[in-house]
Amino acid sequence: MASSPTSPTEAVDFAHSGRRAFAVETRGLEAVAARIDGAFSSACALILAGTGRVVCTGMGKSGHVARKIAATLASTGTPAFYMHPGEAGHGDLGMVTDADIVLAISYSGESDEILTLLPALKRQGNQLLAMTGRPGSTLAAAADVHLDVSVPEEACPLHLAPTASTTATMAMGDALAVALLEARGFTADDFARSHPAGALGRRLLLHIGDVMHTGEEVPRVSGDASLGDALLEMSRKRLGVTAVVDDDGVLLGLYTDGDLRRTLGDRSVDVHATPIADVMTRNPVTIDSDALAVEAARLMETRKINALLVLDAGRRVVGALNVHDLLRARVV
Template sequence: MNSSNCLEPIDFEKVALETLALERHAIEILATQIDHRFRRACEIILQCKGRLVVTGMGKSGHIGRKMAATFASTGTPSFFMHPGEAGHGDLGMLVRGDVVIAISNSGKSDEIMMLMPLIKHLQVPLITISGDATGPMPQSADVALTLGPVQEACPLGLAPTSTTTATLALGDALAVALLDARGFTADDFARSHPAGALGKRLLLHVKHLMHSGDALPKVYPDTPLNKVLYEISDKRLGMTTIVDHNNKLLGIFTDGDLRRLIDRQQSFDVNLPISEVMIRQPATISSEARAVEALEKMNERKITQFIVVDADNTTIGVISMHDLIQAGVN
């Protein structure tokens, strides 16, 4: 018989709620620890001429990696340095002008303590994050940030749970405070995330995706309809712009307009000048508009393309919904 069948049934939902309550309480305790030390830590990092180097062992190291990634993506150049590897050569990553954040709940990680002499020799400011300020690490720090008397959610009191949650929250608080102090914007964030969906939403503009130059279909108002159709077929955008001889936009004619014209008139003169059947005042957009804005406006107006014009209504391009979707804009 499986011995597990003899165990009393566990109320998993109750355990989950107790765990969340303990971790929520850890954040509440952490909030009482935010004082002038937090302000001083932010000032030291803002004055840093080099990089913010985060280090920590074990679970603290995992939290440190996430903290370094958050700092780096929000305007504070940062990387994680494994304290064990640092003692075998990686300490060369650390140079004068950097700032170190060292994480250890006990405040006495042996691996980090081994690095202290060089940190002091390089005159690198040291910020520590620990449970309290009694350990040798916070005692050696320029700023000792503390979590307070946090109770681990682990019923054995052994696995880092509430303390790692509080440390992660403290790291986020530092990153957000620094982001705000630097005047970091959504565009700045996108520049460090160019490959993701957010980067495409914030970095891609209409000018990056529009058809322009020789790829831009355009005819003059006196162009006969049969030649207009050649232009539409040649440029393969299902439409053409109609411009005057100064390239000012006058109208648009699409393959859909052609079908509607055929429905209305079973026969028509192929030499008819396009000015007589073109659609005047077509939908336009600026080349500086974000691509996501173009897509949103297309959906709102239930159209599939915009003609791109400058401030003087000069025609400079065409962008279609297909271009936006193919570029991954959504």
């Protein structure tokens, strides 16, 4: 009886293919890293001295890499955007000002769509930074600064699909962005300002004052109030706490849901007759309104508490927040 033919997938060692791709791309990265030299420094100096933006352009896979490099530059302190070279020849070139630096990416250095733009860019006075895999190409020769991103081979066994070459080019773009970031003294706060909707932006930009309850929303009772008065205030404001303050709004103490459970464990306590001053927590954990919201989250976690009072410099109660407020703000 004839045996059934082996299926195509049974003849392939997928893990071996994957490891080979990584090995080839690693060698490509090492080759390009070894060429980080004076040309790379010149490219950084060119961008740092520029007064405009970095306009990244490329066709096909190089275009995808150019988009990523533009995004990375823009988020790390170097204004940049991507321009499709095909659309540029039909009007989008108007987005480029004479102060902009053009970063053109073409592994062959002979992409027609990019070469077509060179005369117009030169007439306008734009400086040209090129990344190619062929230092003798037309694009490399036309560039003010050329970065050689050639790799020994592609990971594609057919040596057709851009693989190691696009990885190396993207790494070169990352290297530029990092070098420029360090040269500019770019900080985590700067990064957060360009990422306000992200988790890092919320953690570094959102302050207590942005999420706390204020005014009539803040639960508070006077120092001569009863425990019953405090419980009614806690029920009305629904933050699980109430501040106890003097006539000037200065904090005297704090009463929480946890305090209530402990108080009710003492059967001799009369809710209506017991002064809140007798059962409140004196010198509770508090926070300043100028502190970051993430500090409140860290404080709550460390001290095992669910709410905080916010004080001004005179220890007057100006706000309150609990863990649910931080969850709504997506700080935790």
